[in-house]
């Protein structure tokens with residue numbers, strides 16, 4: 001069985017001391033982590049690390065790459081998505097885009113994905129099992145009177161995924177797009193894991209705090225005239241509605257205040273804050289500052305969002321973006337967000353996210369990585385557990 005060492009080994013939580021090594025068996029399973037370098041070790045330049053986890057993606061939207069102009073704000077983006085959804089579907093184009101986008105994720109070292117689904121379009125690709133998916137069947141509907149039919153729609157989607165043997169959970173889209181009655185149904189149906197888009201734009205807080213702003217007319221086009229209760233942030237409004245101790249992944253968090261972070265951190269539910277810096281830059285031209293989350297001791301993870309709002313599905317690119325804008329945040333911390341923490345968020349840490357004996361986390365080698373406080377601009381990613389490559 002081959003033993004590997006390199007200049008740097010990151011284990012999913014931290015860099016191991018220099019002189020460490022790992023043992024991988026012929027089936028690509030990690031069998032040992034050593035604090036020494038045995039004879040006949042393959043000593044490689046650069047970095048060895050577990051495969052990366054993309055906690056928030058919409059693989060089915062891959063065909064929308066370059067279709068929506070950047071920098072126009074979330075409401076404009078949502079209107080574009082709605083208009084594009086109404087266009088007639090080109091099945092081949094949609095399926096080819098899904099296949100290509102997954103190949104791009106695989107090549108960039110992503111081994112597991114939290115994927116939002118509104119359709120079964122990604123099913124065929126997911127059944128090839130190149131990447132592990134935790135599927136989130138998304139539901140929305142602003143009218144209490146429509147909650148039943150909206151939830152029935154998501155039940156159909158859940159059944160399709162479950163019959164195919166894939167893991168799937170029903171989740172709300174966002175606080176502004178889900179009625180109280182629909183929240184209630186989602187809450188009843190899931191007690192393990194949930195995720196939703198959170199405070200992606202300022203108008204979301206304006207709607208909930210003051211009952212005004214750009215979201216009012218956006219929601220009225222769907223027939224909503226009874227706006228949600230005033231006087232709270234959107235986060236504090238919906239928080240009690242997911243009351244079954246679900247582990248919750250909050251996505252974007254661009255306009256989440258220190259007070260909101262404090263509110264959530266002191267609740268009894270386990271929470272992960274998913275940052276999608278490049279997608280936020282694309283849509284809102286404003287990105288969540290990771291420092292208040294770090295200060296609060298929050299669990300941070302990373303996502304790419306979809307190719308409708310990003311030029312790539314690549315977690316290293318997200319880390320590069322954050323490193324360029326927040327150089328004081330250590331690379332070690334960000335690698336943890338991309339691996340161990342991501343696996344915890346998707347509840348797959350028994351197999352993914354860490355160099356843990358008897359697991360198959362996907363073991364990456366990046367030869368160009370030259371230090372623990374910088375990321376190479378040009379790099380290549382190889383799999384050491386080659387049977388999976």
Ligand SMILES: [Zn+2]
Nearest residue numbers: 058197305306
């Ligand atoms: Zn999203």
